[in-house]
Amino acid sequence: MSGEYAIQMKGITKVYPNGTVANQNVNLDVKKGEIHALMGENGAGKSTLMKMLFGLEQPTEGQILVNGEQVHLSSPTVAISKGIGMVHQHFMLVPSLTVAENMVLGMVPTKSGALIDFKKAVEITEEYSKKFNLEVDANAKVMDIPVGMKQKVEILKALVRGAKILILDEPTAVLTSQETTELFKELKNLKTQGYTLIFISHKLNEIMEITDRMTILRGGRSMGIYETKDVTPQEISRLMVGRDVVLKVEKDKAQPGAEVLKVRDVEYVNEWGKKMLDKVSLSVRRGEILGIAGVEGNGQKELVDMLFGFNRPNRGTIEVNGSNIIGLGQREIREKHISLVPEDRMLYGIAGTASIEENLISDRAGSKKLNNGILFNMGAIHKESEQLVKDYTVLCKNAQQAVGSLSGGNIQKVVVAREFSNDPVLIIADQPTRGIDVGATEFIRKKLVELSRSGIAVLLVSADLNEVMELSDSLIIMCGGRIAAYFEDTEDLSDELMGEYMLGIRQQSPEEIRRVCHE
Amino acid sequence: MNIFTTDFFFSIIRIATPILLATLAAVVGEKGGVSNIGLEGIMMMSALFGSLTAYWTKSWFIGLLIAMLVGLLEALLMGFFAFKLKTDIILVGTAVNMIGSGGTIFLVKVITNATMDQSMTSTTSLITKALQIPSVNIPLIKDIPVLGKIISGHSILTYLAFLLVWLTIVLLYKTPLGLNIRSVGENPNAASSVGVSVAKVRYITIGIGGILAGLGGAYMSMYYAMGWSLDMVAGRGFIALAAQSMGGGEPVGSMLAALVFGFAQALGIKVSATGVDSNLVAPIPYIVTIISLVIFAINQRRKDQKRHAASALN
Numbered sequence: 001m002s003g004e005y006a007i008q009m010k011g012i013t014k015v016y017p018n019g020t021v022a023n024q025n026v027n028l029d030v031k032k033g034e035i036h037a038l039m040g041e042n043g044a045g046k047s048t049l050m051k052m053l054f055g056l057e058q059p060t061e062g063q064i065l066v067n068g069e070q071v072h073l074s075s076p077t078v079a080i081s082k083g084i085g086m087v088h089q090h091f092m093l094v095p096s097l098t099v100a101e102n103m104v105l106g107m108v109p110t111k112s113g114a115l116i117d118f119k120k121a122v123e124i125t126e127e128y129s130k131k132f133n134l135e136v137d138a139n140a141k142v143m144d145i146p147v148g149m150k151q152k153v154e155i156l157k158a159l160v161r162g163a164k165i166l167i168l169d170e171p172t173a174v175l176t177s178q179e180t181t182e183l184f185k186e187l188k189n190l191k192t193q194g195y196t197l198i199f200i201s202h203k204l205n206e207i208m209e210i211t212d213r214m215t216i217l218r219g220g221r222s223m224g225i226y227e228t229k230d231v232t233p234q235e236i237s238r239l240m241v242g243r244d245v246v247l248k249v250e251k252d253k254a255q256p257g258a259e260v261l262k263v264r265d266v267e268y269v270n271e272w273g274k275k276m277l278d279k280v281s282l283s284v285r286r287g288e289i290l291g292i293a294g295v296e297g298n299g300q301k302e303l304v305d306m307l308f309g310f311n312r313p314n315r316g317t318i319e320v321n322g323s324n325i326i327g328l329g330q331r332e333i334r335e336k337h338i339s340l341v342p343e344d345r346m347l348y349g350i351a352g353t354a355s356i357e358e359n360l361i362s363d364r365a366g367s368k369k370l371n372n373g374i375l376f377n378m379g380a381i382h383k384e385s386e387q388l389v390k391d392y393t394v395l396c397k398n399a400q401q402a403v404g405s406l407s408g409g410n411i412q413k414v415v416v417a418r419e420f421s422n423d424p425v426l427i428i429a430d431q432p433t434r435g436i437d438v439g440a441t442e443f444i445r446k447k448l449v450e451l452s453r454s455g456i457a458v459l460l461v462s463a464d465l466n467e468v469m470e471l472s473d474s475l476i477i478m479c480g481g482r483i484a485a486y487f488e489d490t491e492d493l494s495d496e497l498m499g500e501y502m503l504g505i506r507q508q509s510p511e512e513i514r515r516v517c518h519e
Numbered sequence: 520m521n522i523f524t525t526d527f528f529f530s531i532i533r534i535a536t537p538i539l540l541a542t543l544a545a546v547v548g549e550k551g552g553v554s555n556i557g558l559e560g561i562m563m564m565s566a567l568f569g570s571l572t573a574y575w576t577k578s579w580f581i582g583l584l585i586a587m588l589v590g591l592l593e594a595l596l597m598g599f600f601a602f603k604l605k606t607d608i609i610l611v612g613t614a615v616n617m618i619g620s621g622g623t624i625f626l627v628k629v630i631t632n633a634t635m636d637q638s639m640t641s642t643t644s645l646i647t648k649a650l651q652i653p654s655v656n657i658p659l660i661k662d663i664p665v666l667g668k669i670i671s672g673h674s675i676l677t678y679l680a681f682l683l684v685w686l687t688i689v690l691l692y693k694t695p696l697g698l699n700i701r702s703v704g705e706n707p708n709a710a711s712s713v714g715v716s717v718a719k720v721r722y723i724t725i726g727i728g729g730i731l732a733g734l735g736g737a738y739m740s741m742y743y744a745m746g747w748s749l750d751m752v753a754g755r756g757f758i759a760l761a762a763q764s765m766g767g768g769e770p771v772g773s774m775l776a777a778l779v780f781g782f783a784q785a786l787g788i789k790v791s792a793t794g795v796d797s798n799l800v801a802p803i804p805y806i807v808t809i810i811s812l813v814i815f816a817i818n819q820r821r822k823d824q825k826r827h828a829a830s831a832l833n
Binding site: 077080102108114116157 | 697715
């Protein structure tokens, strides 16, 4: 039966050197000539699995068979020689070169021994373009062509190198809906020509539309292989979205006070013309935690960027305690007592080589308490930072240690210690416990609840269902840049229902959603 | 008094030649994503060994070859530090420049002491007219009035330099190697994803730059001046970086920029020859550099703004 499968991955386990288990005993069978979906939330292990199939990473355990033959994919070059091609989410193209030049890069046709045969390169491009019905302009520079065409170039690049099995890593993430429709037509066409496609996505409607079978991953494990026609969107969402361990956090019922954050009709179109935020309105009041759930990439990041001055909306208003914050810099925003626990703590949360102490005072270094206008009052700084280290149980030798040498959980504690201790009125917590240990997670969650109960408004953005459900007093779900649902109470919300809103199977009415504005 | 004589235009070309050679090195380097600020130091070292070898072998040609070889080796060494040992290439370049200044005077003393029993601080007495890189009168062209006097009678390296402009275009835009250089410079991930060896291409890129800078160094000590002397390259390696930038990183544009700098230096020399205080004249080349860079930057900004405006419409 070796003839039936293009790819067989058996018992694949991948443990990274830092101990992260990305895949655990995953099996993947892809039949020849099918479009096979690889589904799962962010962090489910899709990318790692595909990196191993394309030779970018090596599995810790398990074996890979291509067309029934066991292979050792030590590099992308080996994978390409086995007929595997990958269309990366971030295009691997050289912008100033023409489409044809990009096509032949690394395998350039020459004439008279030394010079590039441009005519030949264009011919090759046009031949493949015609053969696979992927329309590209061979002579245009890549920087001048639209995103959809860039993607076609990527697909053609893989095909011209002899790929029979194509891995497409979230190909629709950057496309407009017309481009997506076009891509699907082309992919179906490739399928009829006998090509095997692996389609990575977490968008349900796309999966239902073009795939034959699917493998669902959750938390690094396979949830099974299914025939697309045999499963309902509800079943998929249940398999994809779900909670494994529930970490309980005790909290009293919220006593919401006055409105602190007021976001109205915020719209944002990104630099490639894709609408990332569509009429987003919400309010966060004193003493409550508003959660934002959703699969990553549905506008949460863009929204947080707007709230902390990293970007400006094209339309709409954002006010904190009645005054506009659009166009303010981060310092001005902080002066309004808004705190941010950023999603990427290593990049935005800390300066790794600076000490714990320096990181802790970085938002208040200018305060009269810590300096006399010229020099720092080191005594006051030591005192303040030592108190914070103690209060937030940061595990370290002393406050002078470089923050980058701490564990992830302790780094995050340093971030929250700073952000929570400067008398905030609004805390924006973006993935506050991602990738950190259970102890630190519990500590930070408890702290968030405690602060909200003391009258601070908290906006919690998290892809971790567990977290949003446990911590939020009320929550919204974002999907496709819009608010898909608002729940005043998280008590009797089921994972299944959440999943359906997150994946766009369900959508509340505008009136229901508008309730989040508390008008 | 007329300063714009045929002599003056002749001197522009003469003065621009070493700048042009180094500029081409910078052009190839930047296309390949290798910012080589060590061109000045490489030119100094090549100038020294070129002149010494010419003296020892009694052959300007072998001197020239050695100058190129020294340039190549020094550039590859820079590559080793920058690409293999991951040192910041700006620091490596700075070190090469310092060696080009302090290291050459040290070497010339040690070497002349060992070979000639006298410690010399320059090689100016060693390069005779016979060891100078020859200049050629181009038949027919030399007889054209005015133009003949300007473009005929230069050193063969000058003609080679202008030929190299064309060769650089061919290399960068018509050969597979050039395609690889440009793709590695722009998106190394894209290049490596299709099997192009990024490290190899970077070594080749910096190596080509070394050879070109070596030629520039040889021109300095074996034609422009008779022999090597301390800090004789006098910033031409840096001016080349400015010329590359002003020329938009393209060979022809950068060549024109190199000629502008040649013009500025020639003007400085000419004006001081008319009796103007040399202290007043000395800044001319630098003022021209600054003005040119400002003009370039403004143009670049306009272009960027236009492009932004265009992309916003889409």
